[in-house]
Amino acid sequence: MSHLSFDFNNLNNLIPENSACIQSCHEMLERGSGSGSDFLGWMQPAVNLAEIEKLAKSLRDQCEVFIVIGIGGSYIGAQAGLTFLKSSFPNQLGKDGGPDIYFAGQNISSDYHSDLMDLISGRDVCVNVISKSGTTTEPAIAFRFFKELIENKYGADGAKNRIVVTTDISKGALNQLVAEQGYRKFVIPDDIGGRFSVLSPVGLLPMAVAGIDIEKVIAGALKGKELYSRPSVEENDAYRYAGLRHLLYQKGMTTEILATFQPAFRHFSEWWKQLAGESEGKDGKGIFPASVEFTTDLHSMGQWIQEGRRTIFETFLLLENSNRQLKIPASQNDADGLNYLAGKTLDHVNNKAYEGAALAHKEGGVPNLSITINDRSPEALGQLFYFFQRAVAMTGYLNEVNPFDQPGVEFYKNNMFKLLNKPGY
Amino acid sequence: MSHLSFDFNNLNNLIPENSACIQSCHEMLERGSGSGSDFLGWMQPAVNLAEIEKLAKSLRDQCEVFIVIGIGGSYIGAQAGLTFLKSSFPNQLGKDGGPDIYFAGQNISSDYHSDLMDLISGRDVCVNVISKSGTTTEPAIAFRFFKELIENKYGADGAKNRIVVTTDISKGALNQLVAEQGYRKFVIPDDIGGRFSVLSPVGLLPMAVAGIDIEKVIAGALKGKELYSRPSVEENDAYRYAGLRHLLYQKGMTTEILATFQPAFRHFSEWWKQLAGESEGKDGKGIFPASVEFTTDLHSMGQWIQEGRRTIFETFLLLENSNRQLKIPASQNDADGLNYLAGKTLDHVNNKAYEGAALAHKEGGVPNLSITINDRSPEALGQLFYFFQRAVAMTGYLNEVNPFDQPGVEFYKNNMFKLLNKPGY
Numbered sequence: 131m132s133h134l135s136f137d138f139n140n141l142n143n144l145i146p147e148n149s150a151c152i153q154s155c156h157e158m159l160e161r162g163s164g165s166g167s168d169f170l171g172w173m174q175p176a177v178n179l180a181e182i183e184k185l186a187k188s189l190r191d192q193c194e195v196f197i198v199i200g201i202g203g204s205y206i207g208a209q210a211g212l213t214f215l216k217s218s219f220p221n222q223l224g225k226d227g228g229p230d231i232y233f234a235g236q237n238i239s240s241d242y243h244s245d246l247m248d249l250i251s252g253r254d255v256c257v258n259v260i261s262k263s264g265t266t267t268e269p270a271i272a273f274r275f276f277k278e279l280i281e282n283k284y285g286a287d288g289a290k291n292r293i294v295v296t297t298d299i300s301k302g303a304l305n306q307l308v309a310e311q312g313y314r315k316f317v318i319p320d321d322i323g324g325r326f327s328v329l330s331p332v333g334l335l336p337m338a339v340a341g342i343d344i345e346k347v348i349a350g351a352l353k354g355k356e357l358y359s360r361p362s363v364e365e366n367d368a369y370r371y372a373g374l375r376h377l378l379y380q381k382g383m384t385t386e387i388l389a390t391f392q393p394a395f396r397h398f399s400e401w402w403k404q405l406a407g408e409s410e411g412k413d414g415k416g417i418f419p420a421s422v423e424f425t426t427d428l429h430s431m432g433q434w435i436q437e438g439r440r441t442i443f444e445t446f447l448l449l450e451n452s453n454r455q456l457k458i459p460a461s462q463n464d465a466d467g468l469n470y471l472a473g474k475t476l477d478h479v480n481n482k483a484y485e486g487a488a489l490a491h492k493e494g495g496v497p498n499l500s501i502t503i504n505d506r507s508p509e510a511l512g513q514l515f516y517f518f519q520r521a522v523a524m525t526g527y528l529n530e531v532n533p534f535d536q537p538g539v540e541f542y543k544n545n546m547f548k549l550l551n552k553p554g555y
Numbered sequence: 556m557s558h559l560s561f562d563f564n565n566l567n568n569l570i571p572e573n574s575a576c577i578q579s580c581h582e583m584l585e586r587g588s589g590s591g592s593d594f595l596g597w598m599q600p601a602v603n604l605a606e607i608e609k610l611a612k613s614l615r616d617q618c619e620v621f622i623v624i625g626i627g628g629s630y631i632g633a634q635a636g637l638t639f640l641k642s643s644f645p646n647q648l649g650k651d652g653g654p655d656i657y658f659a660g661q662n663i664s665s666d667y668h669s670d671l672m673d674l675i676s677g678r679d680v681c682v683n684v685i686s687k688s689g690t691t692t693e694p695a696i697a698f699r700f701f702k703e704l705i706e707n708k709y710g711a712d713g714a715k716n717r718i719v720v721t722t723d724i725s726k727g728a729l730n731q732l733v734a735e736q737g738y739r740k741f742v743i744p745d746d747i748g749g750r751f752s753v754l755s756p757v758g759l760l761p762m763a764v765a766g767i768d769i770e771k772v773i774a775g776a777l778k779g780k781e782l783y784s785r786p787s788v789e790e791n792d793a794y795r796y797a798g799l800r801h802l803l804y805q806k807g808m809t810t811e812i813l814a815t816f817q818p819a820f821r822h823f824s825e826w827w828k829q830l831a832g833e834s835e836g837k838d839g840k841g842i843f844p845a846s847v848e849f850t851t852d853l854h855s856m857g858q859w860i861q862e863g864r865r866t867i868f869e870t871f872l873l874l875e876n877s878n879r880q881l882k883i884p885a886s887q888n889d890a891d892g893l894n895y896l897a898g899k900t901l902d903h904v905n906n907k908a909y910e911g912a913a914l915a916h917k918e919g920g921v922p923n924l925s926i927t928i929n930d931r932s933p934e935a936l937g938q939l940f941y942f943f944q945r946a947v948a949m950t951g952y953l954n955e956v957n958p959f960d961q962p963g964v965e966f967y968k969n970n971m972f973k974l975l976n977k978p979g980y
Contacts, residue, residue, distance in 0.1 A: 202854030218667040219674060236851045238908060240877040240901040241931070242643040242818045249644060267904070268850055270891040274884050303890040310888070324854075384864060385810065385843060393667045404855035411859025418810060418859065418867070420845050425693055426661045428967055429627030429749075430829035434836025434843065436963030439809060442843070452665040459699050463735070465728040466695040470977055476665035476696070479975065483663060483692075486970030494966065506666070538861030541919065542853055545911030550904065552895055 132357060133350060133510035134517060136367035137500045138374055140492040144381065149363045152373050155527035156361050159520075164527055166534030171321030172519055173359075175329040175351040175512075179344055182331060185294065185314060186338030190228040192291070193256035197246075197276055198336045199235040200260035201268045202404065204296075207328025207515070208336035209233060210401040214511055215342050218393040228341045229256070235272025243275065255280060258339075260296040260332055262318050264303030267546075286311065296331050323534055325405050328515055343508050350512025357513075358520040368517045371499065372524035375417060375443070378497060379529070383443040385418040387435065389427075389487075390447045391480050394506060396423060398447070402518055409522045409533040416529065425483045432487075436494045444491055444498040448484060451505045452477050557782060558775060558935035559942060561792035562925045563799055565917040569806065574788045577798050580952035581786050584945075589952055591959030596746030597944055598784075600754040600776040600937075604769055607756060610719065610739060611763030615653040617716070618681035622671075622701055623761045624660040625685035626693045628829065629721075632753025632940070633761035634658060635826040639936055640767050643818040653766045654681070660697025668700065680705060683764075685721040685757055687743050689728030692971075711736065721756050748959055750830050753940055768933050775937025782938075783945040793942050796924065797949035800868070803922060804842050804954070808868040812860065813846040814912075815872045816905050819931060821848060823872070827943055834947045834958040841954065850908050857912075861919045869916055869923040873909060876930045877902050 158164030159173070189196060198205055212231060232246055257280060259273045280289045289311065296316045297304040308315045316331035327333060329351050334344045358368035375386060386406070388399050399421035410416035422431050435442065458479070460472035471479060488498050501517070503510040526533025547555035583589030584598070614621060623630055637656060657671055682705060684698045705714045714736065721741045722729040733740045741756035752758060754776050759769045783793035800811060811831070813824050824846035835841035847856050860867065883904070885897035896904060913923050926942070928935040951958025972980035 201851065206855070218664070218670045237816070237818060237848070238850055238901050238905040239643070239817045239819070240879060240881045240905070243881055243901065244877075244879040245643045265891050265893075267893075267908075270893050271883055271896070271901070271904070273891070274886060274893065275881070278884055303892065306888070306890045384866070391662070392664045393662060394664070400855070404852075407856045407859040407863075411856075411863030413862065414864060416859060416863045418845070418863065419856075420843075423662070425663055426626065427829075429964065430631070430825070431832045431836075431844075432967065433961045433963045434832040434841060436966055437838065438832075438836030438841040438843065440839060441809070452669075454665060454669040456665045456668055456700070458696055459703055461699060463731070465731045466690050466698070467728065467978075468690075468692075468695050468699065471696070471975065474975075476663050476668065479692070479696070480663040480665070482971050482974040483967070485974055486972075487967040489970050490966035494963070536858045538858040538919070539854065541861055541915035542857065542908070542912040545914050546907050547911075549907040549910055550896065550899075553892075 132353065133504045133507065133513045135502045136371055138370065140488055140498040142492060142497050144377065144497060149373065151528055152363050152369050152524065153361065155524055158527055159523060165532035169321055169323045169534035171319045172326035172329065175348055175355065177330060177334060177348065179348065182316065182335050182338050182344065186335060189256050189339050190341065193229040194253040195250045195255045196229040196231045196339050197255060197257045198231065198233050198260065199257060199269045199272045199276065201236045201266060203324025203327050204260040204269065204332055205233050205236050206397065206401045206404055207333035210398040211333060211337045211342060211511060212340050213397040214394050215506055215508060216340055226341055228339065231336060231340055234276065235269035238268055238271065243272065256292045258294045258296060258335055259304065261304060262298050262302060264297055294335065296335060325408050326519055346508035347512040350509035351516045354513040354516025358517055368520040369524055372521040372528065374499060376525050376528040378443045379417050382441055383497065385420055385442045387442055387444045388419065388421040388447055389424055389444050391424045391484055392449050393423065395447055405518055405522050408536050409526050410529060410531065412531050412538060415531065424487060428487060435491055435496060440495040442496055444496050446484060446488060446498060446500040448500055448502040449506065450502055453506055557778065558929045558932065558938045560927045561796055565913055565923040567917060567922050569802065569922060574798065576953055577788050577794050577949065578786065580949055583952055584948060590957035594746055594748045594959040596744045597751035597754065600773055600780065602755060602759060602773065604773065607741065607760050607763050607769065611760060614681050614764050615766065618654040619678040620675045620680045621654040621656045621764050622680060622682045623656065623658050623685065624682060624694045624697045624701065626661045626691060628749025628752050629685040629694065629757055630658050630661045631822065631826045631829055632758035635823040636758060636762045636767060636936060637765050638822040639819050640931055640933060641765055651766055653764065656761060656765055659701065660694035663693055663696065668697065681717045683719045683721060683760055684729065686729060687723050687727060689722055719760065721760060750833050751944055771933035772937040775934035776941045779938040779941025783942060793945040794949055797946040797953065799924060800842060801950050801953040803868045807866055808922065810843040810845055810867045812867055812869045813844065813872055814849055814869050816849045816909055817874050818848065820872055830943055830947050833961050834951050835954060835956065837956050837963060840956065849912060853912060860916055860921060865920045867921055869921050871909060871913060871923060871925040873925055873927040874931065875927055878931050
C-alpha cells in the first residue's frame with residue numbers, strides 16, 4: 131500500500147510537457163550513466179538492520195541521554211525522523227523509556243554546547259559520532275568535548291560501551307580511534323553522499339535508539355523504490371513532481387516554498403532544504419528552497435506569498451491523520467464565536483485552512499502542488515524520504531547539473547582554514 | 556552606549572545612492588504623513604513596566620508552566636526574546652527558578668497540542684492569552700482547551716489568578732471575559748500592529764515571566780530610538796541598512812538571507828521574517844526573506860548560496876561575545892588533526908567561519924552586509940528589535956508600499972471560513 135499521494139490541480143493551467151526528458155534522465159539514473167553516478171547507493175536502501183537494532187536496544191537500556199554528533203546529512207535526517215515520528219517537542223523524548231536525544235557538533239556555538247552540557251549534567255550519556263572523514267571541523271570539535279566528558283566519567287574502558295562511531299569503511303580519523311579504543315562502528319557506504327544517507331546507519335541508528343521501528347522505515351522506502359522507479363511519468367509521482375517543479379522553474383517560479391501544517395514536519399523541512407538546495411543549487415541555477423509552517427506562518431510569510439513578487443510556487447506537505455484527535459469544546463457564552471466549530475476536530479479545521487490557503491494562493495498567482503501522507507508512521511516516513519530523494523535526483527538531471535556533488539561547500543572552508551592558520555592552508 | 560554595529564564592506568562595489576528618498580521617507584515616519592501612519596506607536600516604546608513586572612514576579616512564584624497563547628506577532632517576538640536571552644533549549648527554561656514557558660494556539664495541530672498537554676500534565680499552569688480581537692481562530696481554539704483545563708483544575712475562582720489577558724483596550728471577545736471572570740488584563744495599544752508589538756505588553760509580559768529584565772530591554776530600544784531616528788543616512792545604521800537592501804533589491808537581488816551563527820537567534824530569525832515579509836511583500840513586490848543558521852546550514856543551503864542563481868544577498872546577524880566560552884581541548888594522538896585549534900575558543904573558530912563564508916559568498920557573487928551585537932543582553936536585544944522595525948518601515952516606504960498593513964492575510968481566512976460554514980461567510 132502506498133502511504134503517499136500527490137496532487138497537482140492548482141497549477142493555473144500549466145500543462146506538463148517534459149516527459150521525454152524525464153525518460154532519458156530515468157535511464158541515466160537506472161543505468162548509472164549520468165554525472166555523479168558513483169553516488170547512487172541510496173537508490174537501493176539495503177542495510178543490515180539486525181546489528182543496528184541489537185545495539186540500539188542495549189543503548190536504550192543503558193543511556194539516559196544519547197548525543198548524536200554530526201553536521202549536514204550526518205544529523206538532519208535523523209532529527210527529521212525523530213521529530214516526525216516521536217514528538218513535536220523532540221528534546222523531551224525520554225517519556226517512552228528510552229533516552230533523551232540531543233544533537234551536537236552541528237554548529238560551533240559556545241553557548242549551544244554549554245547549555246547542552248548543563249542540560250545533561252549528571253545523567254548517563256552515550257554518544258554516536260557520525261563523520262565520514264572524522265576531521266570535519268564542527269563534529270570533530272564536539273566529539274573532543276564529549277569524548278573527554280565520557281572518559282572522565284566512565285574511564286577509557288567504560289567509554290568503549292558508550293561511544294559508537296558511524297564512518298567510512300576503512301579511511302579517516304575515526305577508524306584510527308576505532309582500532310585504538312575498540313569503539314563499536316557502523317559504515318557509511320562509499321556510494322551514498324551525506325544528504326542521501328538518512329536510510330543508511332547514519333539516520334537509522336539514532337532513530338532506532340529513539341525506539342523507532344527501522345524495519346518499517348525501510349519497508350516504506352522499499353515501497354517508494356517500487357513506485358518511484360517506474361519509467362513512466364504517468365505512473366511515477368516522484369517524477370511527476372520533479373517534472374512539474376522543473377517546468378515551474380523554467381517559467382520563472384524560481385523559489386519553492388515547502389509548506390507544512392504540523393510542527394512534526396519542522397526538521398523534515400530542514401532535511402528537504404538540504405537535499406534540494408545542495409543537489410540543485412549550482413552552475414548559477416537551481417530552485418531556491420524555502421519552508422514555512424502553517425497556519426503559524428500564514429500570519430507571517432502568508433502576506434508575502436499572497437501578494438509579493440510572483441516568482442514562487444508552493445508545495446504543500448500534508449498529513450492526513452494526526453496521531454491523536456482533539457475536539458473543540460463548546461463554550462456557554464460563545465464570546466469568541468467559535469461554537470460553530472464545537473465538536474469538530476482540529477484536523478478538520480487544519481484541513482480547511484489548507485484548502486483555503488491553497489485556493490487563495492492559486493488565485494493570487496502562486497501555483498501549488500500537494501503531497502499527502504497517511505499518518506505519522508515509519509512506513510510513511512520511509513516512503514517520503516525516498517520520494518524526495520528520487521525527485522531531487524531527477525530535477526537535477528532535468529536541469530543539467532550533477533545532483534550528487536557540492537563543490538561550492540569548499541570555498542568557505544578553505545577561507546576559514548587559512549584564517550585559522552590550519553597547517554597546509 | 557550602542558550595542559550594535561553595522562558593516563557593508565562586502566557589497567561588490569555597489570554604491571549607496573538613495574539618500575534623498577531616505578530623507579523624504581524619514582519625514583513621512585516622523586510626521587506620520589505616510590501610508591499606514593495610524594500604526595506608528597512602536598516608534599515610541601513606552602510602557603507601564605511596573606505593573607507588568609509586578610504581575611510577572613507573582614506568576615514566576617505561582618506557576619511551574621506558563622503557556623503563551625497567540626499567533627503571528629502575538630507570540631513570535633516573545634519567543635525570539637526567550638530563546639535569545641535564556642537558552643538554546645527554550646522549552647527547558649525552568650532551571651532558574653521560574654516556570655517553563657510553552658507556546659500554544661500558534662497552529663491548529665492536534666498532535667502539537669496533545670503533546671503539549673501531556674508534557675504539562677500534573678504541573679501548575681498559568682496562561683497568557685494574547686489576541687486583539689479574541690476571535691482569531693487558532694488562539695481562540697487553544698484558549699478554549701487551556702481555559703477548560705485550568706477551570707477544571709482550580710475552579711473558576713482559581714482561574715482568575717492563573718489567566719492573564721493581553722488584548723484591545725475595550726473591544727473584542729476577551730474584554731467580555733475579563734468583565735465576566737475578573738481576569739487580569741494588559742492592553743495592546745491601538746496604534747501598534749501585531750508584528751511591531753514585541754516591545755508592548757504582548758512581548759514584555761512573557762519575557763518578564765521568564766525572568767528577563769524588561770527595563771533593560773526597553774532601555775536598549777530607547778537607545779535604538781535615539782540612534783535610528785537620526786535623519787541622515789550617514790549617522791543612521793538602520794536607514795543605511797534599509798537603503799542598501801532596497802538598492803540590492805532594485806539590482807535584482809530579490810531574496811535576502813538572514814544568516815546567523817548561533818541557535819540563540821533561531822526564533823529571532825522567525826520574528827524578522829514576519830516583520831520583513833508581512834511589511835514588504837505586497838503589490839507584487841518585496842524582498843523575499845529567508846533565514847539560515849550557520850555553520851549548520853553551510854552544510855545545507857551553503858552550496859546554493861555559493862553557486863546557485865545570483866539573485867540573493869545575505870545579511871549576517873552576528874554575536875560578538877557568547878555568554879560562556881568553551882576552549883577546544885588538546886588530544887594526545889591528534890587523530891582528527893584539530894590540535895592546531897587546541898586552547899582556542901569556539902567563538903574564535905565560529906568567527907573565522909563567518910569571515911570565511913562572507914568572503915567566499917562575496918566572491919561567489921553574493922553581496923553581504925553584517926549586523927553585530929555585543930552580547931546576549933536585554934539591552935542589545937531591545938536595540939536590535941528597534942533597529943529592524945525602523946529599517947523595515949523605511950524599506951517599505953522606499954519601495955512605495957504601506958509597511959503597516961497586511962491585506963493579503965484575509966484571503967485564505969475568508970476561504971477557510973466559507974469551507975468551515977462559519978456563520979456570515
